[in-house]
Amino acid sequence: MVKKSQEYIVKIDTLNHQAQGIARIDGFVVFVDNVLIDEVVKIKIEEAKKEYAKAKLVEILEKSPYRKDPECPYYDFCGGCHLMHAKYQHQLKLKKLLVEDAFRRIGKLSPKINDVIGMENPFRYRNKTALPVGGDYKNPQIGFYKKMTHDVVPIDYCLIQHKFCDDVIKGMKELIKKHKIEVYDERKHQGVLRHIVVRNSFAFDEMMLILVCTKVPENLEAIKNDILDRFTKIKSFFVNLNPKRTNVILGEENILIWGSSTIKDKIGNLTFEISSKSFFQVNSMQTEVLYSQVVKYLRNIDAEIVFDVYSGIGTISMFVAPFCKKVYAIEIVEDAVEDAKKSSKNNNISNIEFICGSAEIEIPRLMKSGIIPQAVILDPPRSGCEKELLESLIEHKIPNIIYVSCNPSTLARDSNILCSNGYEVVEVQPVDMFPQTFHVECVALFKKREE
Numbered sequence: 001m002v003k004k005s006q007e008y009i010v011k012i013d014t015l016n017h018q019a020q021g022i023a024r025i026d027g028f029v030v031f032v033d034n035v036l037i038d039e040v041v042k043i044k045i046e047e048a049k050k051e052y053a054k055a056k057l058v059e060i061l062e063k064s065p066y067r068k069d070p071e072c073p074y075y076d077f078c079g080g081c082h083l084m085h086a087k088y089q090h091q092l093k094l095k096k097l098l099v100e101d102a103f104r105r106i107g108k109l110s111p112k113i114n115d116v117i118g119m120e121n122p123f124r125y126r127n128k129t130a131l132p133v134g135g136d137y138k139n140p141q142i143g144f145y146k147k148m149t150h151d152v153v154p155i156d157y158c159l160i161q162h163k164f165c166d167d168v169i170k171g172m173k174e175l176i177k178k179h180k181i182e183v184y185d186e187r188k189h190q191g192v193l194r195h196i197v198v199r200n201s202f203a204f205d206e207m208m209l210i211l212v213c214t215k216v217p218e219n220l221e222a223i224k225n226d227i228l229d230r231f232t233k234i235k236s237f238f239v240n241l242n243p244k245r246t247n248v249i250l251g252e253e254n255i256l257i258w259g260s261s262t263i264k265d266k267i268g269n270l271t272f273e274i275s276s277k278s279f280f281q282v283n284s285m286q287t288e289v290l291y292s293q294v295v296k297y298l299r300n301i302d303a304e305i306v307f308d309v310y311s312g313i314g315t316i317s318m319f320v321a322p323f324c325k326k327v328y329a330i331e332i333v334e335d336a337v338e339d340a341k342k343s344s345k346n347n348n349i350s351n352i353e354f355i356c357g358s359a360e361i362e363i364p365r366l367m368k369s370g371i372i373p374q375a376v377i378l379d380p381p382r383s384g385c386e387k388e389l390l391e392s393l394i395e396h397k398i399p400n401i402i403y404v405s406c407n408p409s410t411l412a413r414d415s416n417i418l419c420s421n422g423y424e425v426v427e428v429q430p431v432d433m434f435p436q437t438f439h440v441e442c443v444a445l446f447k448k449r450e451e
Contacts (some may be wrong), residue, residue: 002045004048007043011043013060015097017102017408017409020036020099023055028057032056036086037060039067039290041066042057042061043058044058067086074155082437088435096113098408103415104278107416109416109419111425111426116440117404118435122436127202129165131198133213137177137182142172164207164231174230179226179236192213192215201274202266206236208276210276216241236256238256239254239257240254245281250277267281272314272343273313290431290433305372306375307330307373308377309377314354317352321325328366330355331356337355344448360386363376376393377400378403381406384405394422404444408442415444429442429443429444
């Protein structure tokens with residue numbers, strides 16, 4: 001029986017979907033962070049449950065040839081990155097293994113999975129970050145949460161964020177002290193400043209700053225003036241009000257304090273207007289790679305009519321529009337649809353019809369009116385597609401489905417549903433949108449089998 005606080009020597013068999021090492025002690029599964037496959041390590045059990053245990057790495061006895069020292073001094077404490085102890089090319093191989101494992105274990109499938117497309121420079125790629133604030137106004141702490149906790153790990157910089165973010169961390173610490181901004185205490189549900197959200201444009205050197213607060217801070221005018229003096233790239237400054245006792249970062253009310261309500265960024269040759277609540281891929285450079293894969297599949301299909309489901313602010317719709325006769329972009333969030341219409345107009349794209357509504361209602365309506373797509377593009381949230389949507393695609397015998405996923409587990413689950421109902425997976429192309437982490441994006445092509 002594995003016991004808490006006991007030390008063991010184990011060999012790491014493989015990694016799970018969160019890049020934790022899996023070892024076995026007399027057949028009993030133990031999860032260990034910051035290890036690599038085939039390493040022999042000494043561990044200390046921190047938590048022992050009926051089915052598994054969690055352990056802390058004490059010492060590496062036989063080191064993997066793919067191990068390296070993490071570049072970040074906060075890596076052992078911060079929960080933001082998970083694979084910085086592995087050489088980058090090995091990270092890509094591990095992510096392919098994670099995708100293969102998800103399809104085999106959850107999807108009960110073994111499709112063709114290509115090698116992961118990585119980045120030339122796997123650092124400083126993120127265009128958005130949400131920084132929790134801890135401590136108090138005398139000693140503010142800005143950083144990220146320690147893994148599996150809400151304890152803030154204070155940092156001075158982050159190697160996967162835009163460099164503007166480093167300036168915000170340093171500058172906001174000073175402004176919190178100067179203006180005695182009351183820091184939110186999650187346990188007591190007291191205080192004002194909860195998070196600092198930063199959105200950066202790599203293409204236009206623009207920044208949006210959002211202070212997430214329980215109420216409008218005192219001395220807001222003075223705070224605003226200091227922010228504008230301090231951050232010269234700022235184009236948009238909001239206060240977002242979130243008075244609820246919740247883990248959700250942004251509240252419902254946004255107050256534009258200064259500047260434009262949007263910033264601009266580019267994917268390929270396309271320019272997009274991004275508002276404070278818009279979903280926009282956090283890695284603009286790799287998004288072009290990801291969407292180019294969608295275009296590749298579409299061109300092979302030679303699709304004239306395309307439905308883009310979960311279309312958000314229309315990024316995929318606009319990227320594929322030059323290669324189709326007509327795109328019908330379906331999105332349930334009204335603000336996102338309005339942003340998409342503006343960006344489409346700004347990019348002089350006229351062959352997209354933006355529809356605000358749920359896909360399981362809109363797809364049957366469009367097809368009943370005689371609009372039959374040769375392909376449907378899906379780009380759902382991490383939770384995957386609604387079962388009703390998949391049933392609708394199956395019922396209407398959509399010939400080609402291109403599925404863009406940020407979660408291999410739900411992609412594999414939904415693949416099982418499609419493949420159990422007349423479809424086959426032609427191939428899966430993983431793209432590394434999130435270097436140094438266990439996250440990986442995939443584009444999968446499904447074809448309807450001939451009856």
